[in-house]
Amino acid sequence: MIYLCSQAELPEGACKGFKLGDEQLFVVHKQGQFFLYQNSCPHLGIALEWLPDQFLDMERSHIQCAMHGALFRIEDGFCISGPCFGDSLLALNLCQQDGNLYYVPA
Numbered sequence: 001m002i003y004l005c006s007q008a009e010l011p012e013g014a015c016k017g018f019k020l021g022d023e024q025l026f027v028v029h030k031q032g033q034f035f036l037y038q039n040s041c042p043h044l045g046i047a048l049e050w051l052p053d054q055f056l057d058m059e060r061s062h063i064q065c066a067m068h069g070a071l072f073r074i075e076d077g078f079c080i081s082g083p084c085f086g087d088s089l090l091a092l093n094l095c096q097q098d099g100n101l102y103y104v105p106a
């Protein structure tokens with residue numbers, strides 16, 4: 001398990017990006033649940049965010065790729081709009097323990 005951050009650092013609706021060596025990940029907190037994805041757009045394989053820790057659209061209802069605007073459901077990473085429609089972000093294993101969040105590599 002790899003420590004990411006404490007849950008307290010991610011209030012409801014917040015996102016946070018992480019760099020672990022060559023790997024980039026991000027966590028989204030929505031309605032009490034935490035979702036961890038690889039930070040790589042299925043369209044071109046580049047990082048999604050336009051500013052550090054900014055992964056959501058204006059309404060904060062979907063994950064958005066800053067490059068061409070693809071929108072992904074927060075709950076499962078499925079792309080509902082954009083050039084990679086029908087593809088999905090790669091979901092990663094997340095573990096919550098003692099108020100902290102950990103990445104569990106497959």
Ligand code: FES
Nearest residue numbers: 041043065068070
């Ligand atoms: S690189 Fe993400 S939508 Fe094109």
